[in-house]
Amino acid sequence: MNNIKIGIIGGTGYTGVELLRLLAQHPAAEVLCITSRSERGRAVSDLYPSLRGHYDDLAYSEPDGGHFAACDVVFAATPNGIAMNYAKQLQANEVKLIDFSADFRISDAALWSKWYGMEHACPELLVQAVYGLPEVNRKQIRKANLVANPGCYPTAVQLGFAPLLQDGLVDVQSLIADCKSGVSGAGRGAAVANLFSEINESVRAYNAMGHRHQPEIEQGLSHIANEPVQMTFVPHLMPMVRGIHATLYANLKSNDVDLQALYEAHYASEPFVDVLPAGSHPDTRSVRGTNICRIAVHHLVQSQQALVLSVEDNLVKGAAGQAIQNMNIMFGLEEAMGLDLPALLP
């Protein structure tokens, strides 16, 4: 089999370097080019010495769509509002696109514009784009040319709620997602708020009155539930680099349900969702560096609630790893190829 030829748009940030780390251990991937305006001409292993010995001939080049014509697939690891400008040309060249940003995640262009504060460059592609959550949309991903890779919070939250919603077991107006995230989710931009001296030894909530991932999650959950779902979503920033811990609450319609059996059955054949034994509490480090979403479900009988604890590595299952999982599906490879390593612990 030939290697898949890969282009990367904007690979200087944390999802970019994580993508490079994971592709270095993928047996069927070859990175042809990587672009960055700010770092053009610089060797990738000079910016990231952790990659020395793995990409010694790769340097950042000036972004310019022409580069990508020889690629089979392009990953866009860019801020919101960039990838949508590349999508049409890539389609014209028959190059697949897996977009890490939010550009193609919301199918309603007006809703997208409201949350992201700009006009969409190609709203006609929104319906074509497939939302890249394999556990929900595997079939569509297989045939997709344009995949919107889910956000980090949306992945942990949707995988946590899905079994309850698919089987109609909970009040769809009662959902609460109290999420705790590492700081790498905020990216590598120079911002006072993300300085070590601002973050260490402190915890706080943010965007309690509205976070951009909320409409994405509600769209996904409504799709799974097949009815409109409303969710309260409160993200918190943790003094750690990697990891998301989603603590999910939902009111059960009945206490007469075996949640443990439900979750185990729902995810029995999934390579990247691991349901822990009853009574467990997953810690984020147990998935560090891996593409696993690890879930525990608790039945709070007294309050007739389901409590779901869902953890992931925001840079892997919440970004670069899930993107590779999508690539594997799109190109007919084994889904777990290059992604089956254990977590780095401690």
Added chain:
Amino acid sequence: MNNIKIGIIGGTGYTGVELLRLLAQHPAAEVLCITSRSERGRAVSDLYPSLRGHYDDLAYSEPDGGHFAACDVVFAATPNGIAMNYAKQLQANEVKLIDFSADFRISDAALWSKWYGMEHACPELLVQAVYGLPEVNRKQIRKANLVANPGCYPTAVQLGFAPLLQDGLVDVQSLIADCKSGVSGAGRGAAVANLFSEINESVRAYNAMGHRHQPEIEQGLSHIANEPVQMTFVPHLMPMVRGIHATLYANLKSNDVDLQALYEAHYASEPFVDVLPAGSHPDTRSVRGTNICRIAVHHLVQSQQALVLSVEDNLVKGAAGQAIQNMNIMFGLEEAMGLDLPALLP
């Protein structure tokens, strides 16, 4: 005025050293004696070099009730099940007791035994004991001889929910407290689970199916609401030393309420509860080392919910600081004496 003469039972742990730190800057306090079985004979400033220059003549002595007869008040900074064995003798000697442990927090002895796994040594004192949350029980504390200092989670949670419950604004069956705590709350005992290498760069929930602070909180909230309150409580461990962040959810009976005004009015005259401006997100570091509980309230109109963010330093307002606040009240001192310093930030 004469100094208050103070005894400390078991001051080798984190609440003990924090009590010593705070008392060193209290203008009317004098530590007469401190006991510890394991460290008897050792200078306090040898175990804690951070106290060098402040308690140079103080050494740990063998615990034995006789020591405390000359004290005005004794603080018990001991594990659960110890202080209850000292209570009667202290009463006989007319020495007040402020207990950091859970021994006198639950007024129902059977419920206490169920959660703490032992018989209570003096159940007859449970009704005498005053629950030391000044914002709720200030009058009773003034006359108390035996104060049960509240737990760390219970302080942040009760102060956060109190205005809603006192005014009957929420469904008392809908409360959720998603709490995030620093590791110092787990104490200074040698435990693998609290090693740096187990905690750093990771987040997890624990005791999701039942934590000892739950009956304490429900008892307190029911008292405030004047009806039985049920709460879902999920504690999480953070990779930080100090701080609790309580994220509180409650379903409002009506959206026709001004939550910001409610909270500001409720706490207008409290020296140690600080209600932030509308739209705020308190961070735990903003109260590090202080006796402040800092609160922000958000009205989630769409889901008709109140969202309360409540932060404290678990070792201060959640333990040693609140104990000193109680002492100040019990001895007729200015309530904020020795406790009015700003937070250590960054």
Added chain:
Amino acid sequence: MNNIKIGIIGGTGYTGVELLRLLAQHPAAEVLCITSRSERGRAVSDLYPSLRGHYDDLAYSEPDGGHFAACDVVFAATPNGIAMNYAKQLQANEVKLIDFSADFRISDAALWSKWYGMEHACPELLVQAVYGLPEVNRKQIRKANLVANPGCYPTAVQLGFAPLLQDGLVDVQSLIADCKSGVSGAGRGAAVANLFSEINESVRAYNAMGHRHQPEIEQGLSHIANEPVQMTFVPHLMPMVRGIHATLYANLKSNDVDLQALYEAHYASEPFVDVLPAGSHPDTRSVRGTNICRIAVHHLVQSQQALVLSVEDNLVKGAAGQAIQNMNIMFGLEEAMGLDLPALLP
């Protein structure tokens, strides 16, 4: 006695907020005004909620020398190259200046220009300026109008080496200072290198071939030794916010010396240098939030070396605390006034 009236230039950074924290607990200090171009008009307690309740009427004002005429003393908590522009006008108004920056630390203007890359605005004041290390220059500080507050590394290193050099016990060409610093020393500027995700779980050296504090330290050590001293200086960045640990090596001229007695005698009457018992290893947290420099000395007989371990809080003894100590000396107050609190531990 009247309060000392204080102005602060540029108080938005970490040394600025630390200065405000410490002045809040100083019994004879009153902050009249604080300036900041970027934050003018904003309440100090809005930028730093940790200060709520302490400076509620204080807001940042536009920098403009006129403000300070009513002050007794001005602290400049600014980047290098700013304070030197205020010095002459303050002198004309008979307002004392304590400068946190490097503007007046190097007495040789040419050497200063070489390391700081600009012309000095008032080289004639360099000789007037007193280097504000009280343990060395207390007498001159008492009469000074312009004090150059020492850098953070220079304080820990000079206090560590001083007893050896003053008594001529070591080869002055053999000194090595291997220093470990918390990140707050790098300030609150938005820089990728100081992001949490860049710093946590990592250690590295920086500026191994030359750091601006080296000429400052060598000037100070040469002054103490009364002969030219040369030192190898390698600073390292630690994944912590506060604290400096200086590990100091020097070749002894003879093994026939009692280093422990030497250090204890040298610092016997110093309020802010604490020599630990023989065999100790100070940790930086033991001085967190305090003005103490804590020192242990080890005699490595086999290699005929002195090993000195010197720790401080870079924002206190390394900046704002030492500045207040200098203020106390300059105004004839008790030297430890407002600075005698124990460390925050854990």
Added chain:
Amino acid sequence: MNNIKIGIIGGTGYTGVELLRLLAQHPAAEVLCITSRSERGRAVSDLYPSLRGHYDDLAYSEPDGGHFAACDVVFAATPNGIAMNYAKQLQANEVKLIDFSADFRISDAALWSKWYGMEHACPELLVQAVYGLPEVNRKQIRKANLVANPGCYPTAVQLGFAPLLQDGLVDVQSLIADCKSGVSGAGRGAAVANLFSEINESVRAYNAMGHRHQPEIEQGLSHIANEPVQMTFVPHLMPMVRGIHATLYANLKSNDVDLQALYEAHYASEPFVDVLPAGSHPDTRSVRGTNICRIAVHHLVQSQQALVLSVEDNLVKGAAGQAIQNMNIMFGLEEAMGLDLPALLP
């Protein structure tokens, strides 16, 4: 080729779980059995959920030499003083032994007893044992049946000093190793000193007057230099889990030497030593999870010193990774097999 059949003695600690993580991605390794007295009968993936999906049939068994007869090689990831009791029986069964502990690192039994405080169980094997630092002893390792895997500090320090010593460029009495280590090096034992609340936001030296790794390092350096080497060694504990940063100082005999060229040539063909370009400062995270030792060398002309910055992951190149590298060499596999993944960053 057949898989190498592996036994592990004592695999519950951090070097044990790291060994399992690395072996899971080794294409020619098969773990037959793993022993632990305290955890016998427990599934490995129950103790370490991070390994779920990788060792689902592996459980800890009672230690008892008989288990290992079917193995090709046994790794001892045990405290000092255990492996030496297994060595003879393994030899009798023709099973190779790679020992992570110090039992076979010091060839002088009396010196070993002095530092480790016990009698050696099989001093006659000390001369047979090969010190497993491949960059120095590759030929001997190839034929060895008993390999003493080097300590974490010794690996970083010896690799850092080796080029200078081998070429006789420095004064062998002038060496200083100022080392900074993550806490995982102290193991997973329950110890107050290693609690999160003791370690975070603090730095300190320890064992300044003598650390067990000193004789090991001096023995190794003397072997490389072919003359007795004396070194000052001061280890420090960092608030991080993984990583060692060794800062090495040595007095050059002459300034007329090109250190950069020397280091590049010395390590040109080494798969796991990476010499950075001139002027670099390696950070420990750049090798996190990898078997790389990354080195920068600086020539301090003024003081005629070499300054070497050497970083490694203490659990990989400092323990489990180097052990696998040794296994690869001993069994004639490609030396980098299973070890060529990039670092986890951020």
